[in-house]
Amino acid sequence: MNTVLSRELETLFFILIASAIGLYAGLHIKLPGKFNSVPVMTVLPHTLPTNPTVTPLVTSPIPKVTTTFWTSSDGVEKITMKTTANYNLSTTYAFTLTNTTTNIDTPLFTQTISGVSSMSIPFNVFSSDNSYFFLKETIGNAVHFLVFRTNGEIFPTGEKYLDMLPLFAAYTSTYAIADATGWASPDLLVMNTTKQDGSQGPSFWFEVSSKSFIPLATLFE
Amino acid sequence: MLGVHFFSSQPRFCANSISCIKDLSGKSQPNLIATFEGRKILIPHMLLAQSSLHTAVLGASVTPGKKHIFVDLPTQTLYAYQGKSLVMKTLISSGKWHPTPDGDFYIWIKLRYTRMTGGSGDDFYDLPNVPYVMFFANADVPEAAGFSLHGAYWHSNFGHPMSHGCINMRIADVKALYDWASPTTTGETTYATNTDPGTEVTIVGSAPGVTTN
Incomplete structure (x- = not known):
């Protein structure tokens, strides 16, 4: 009788031990694959943090x-300029062309420049036949007038745009571009200049098709 | 009607040495090529598609009042008022090769299109289909002088003198002004009358770099 009781107690003991082990395993061991009801996601960082300090909100x-x-x-x-003033004091300019008859938008380009620089749309931005347009970019004391083709194509000589500043500097060192005011005809951009002493220089035409400058006898004030 | 008989006997009326009005029919002349500053210029198709250019209706949201156009030559700026409300402000191009007269004028005729020629040598110009033309005059500057407000498709240098005496405007701007100004447009040619007089045009100052006569 004692022997039987002892075996029953041993069996019960083993059952309890086995139940305890099974319960522990069920709570702490995750099985792979379809048997795991909780998906395990492993996310690898794209870039490793280089600064161990905590970034404040x-x-x-x-x-x-x-x-x-x-x-x-x-x-x-229609040309649209979207200007975003960034946290680091730089400014992002995004230009888009829209044909108002077809309502087709054509993104032109996006450019981020420092706080001392700026871009703007001149009043007479489009040439008289809408073949070209020009933008004004001021970088420090340097004023760039950038000429684009409205159809979005590059120029036959491969440029995406023509920057009049280096072109004119290569043409003459006697005068500097003071302003580009608009278009005298479909491909003639009117420029006013200053002499080296800062006084008023002659006016020029910039012929876009030939990338040449034409000095004028009369001032275009 | 003002001006009808004066011009009817002169089918090829030349206003002055700087502007030549050849046709007061107000009709377009397709398939012509313009000449300006020694350049041949194709006339934009848009100009000849009258109904395709949509512009805002000036003065629609303001209290009715007397219409008055001011042109400030030193700043090359046009202002259009309806009563005390400013309904348009834009840059224009006044006379460069011949000064635009100053004074108080009235629009005496509106033409949907006209052809303007003049000048000589390098300054010769032949401009068919000049759009939205509003000729103005007064006792000192007669109708025959041929000064007007009109659109310019041959240049885009507004804010700077560029004309032979007239007031050049952007196409979209001049269409809005043409539709707004009196006399009320009734066709391709519209004369001012006693019952529908022309809008007053006041021009002041001198254009930069231009010597007045």
Whole structure:
């Protein structure tokens, strides 16, 4: 009798031990594959952190975004400049062309430049036949006038745009571009200049098709 | 009607040495090529598609009042007022090769299109289909002088003197002004009348770099 009781106690003991081990295993061991009801996701960092310091939460205001646009003389072409003032004091300019008759938008380019530089749309941005447009970019004391083709194509000589500053500097060192005001005809951009002493120089035409400068007898003030 | 009989006997009326009005029919002349500053210029198709250019209706949201156009030559800026409300402000191009007269004028005729020729040598110009033309005059500057507000498709240098005496405007701007100004447009040619007089045009100052006569 004692022997039977002892074996029953041993059996019960082993059952309890086995149950305890099974319960432990069920709670702590995750089985792979379909048997695991909780998906295990492994995320590898794309870049390793280089700065071990804790980054505080960003509490700066939302970047200031302004949008300006201007249309061609006939109202057909529209150029839009979206300006974003960034946290690091740089500014991002994004330009888009829109044909108002087809409502087709064509992104032109996006450029981020430092705080001392700026870009703008001149009043007479489009040539009289809308073949070209030009933008003004000021970098420090240097003023660049950039001429683009409205159809988005590059120039036959391979440039995406023509920067008049280096072109004119290569043409003459006697005068410097003071301003580009608009278009005298479909491919003649009107430029005013200054002499080296800062006084007013002659006006020039920049002929886009030939990338040449034409000095003028009369001033275009 | 003002001006009808004066011009009807002169089918090839030349206003002055700088502007030549050849046609007061107001009709377009397709398939012509313009000449300006020694360049041949194709006339934009958009110009000849009258209904395809949509512009805002000036003065629609303001209190009715007297219409008055001011042109400030020193700043090359045009202002259009309806009563006390400014309904348009834009840059223009006034006379470079011949000064634009200053003074108070009235629009005496509106032409949907006209052809302007003049000049000589390097300054010769032949401009068919000049759009939205509003000729103005006064006692000192008669109708025959041929000064007007009109659109310019041959250049885009507004804000700077570029004309032979007239007031050049962007196409979209001049269409809006043409639709707004009196006399009320009734066709391709519209004369001012006693019952529908022309809008007053006041031009002040002198254009930069241009010597007045």
